[in-house]
Amino acid sequence: MKKLLCLTLAAVFAFCLFMPALASEPGTKFYVDAESGDDSNDGLSEETA
Numbered sequence: 001m002k003k004l005l006c007l008t009l010a011a012v013f014a015f016c017l018f019m020p021a022l023a024s025e026p027g028t029k030f031y032v033d034a035e036s037g038d039d040s041n042d043g044l045s046e047e048t049a
Helices: 002-023
Strands: none
Touching: none
């Protein structure tokens, strides 16, 4: 029973340790302008936010 608990805790710890690295993989970056933004803009650059 102790081995199972230790393995479970180790798995949860490893998952929490590596999860931020998985979430920060490169992808599309979108820019938004809350004050003067326009929904028809694509938001792919600061100028078209």
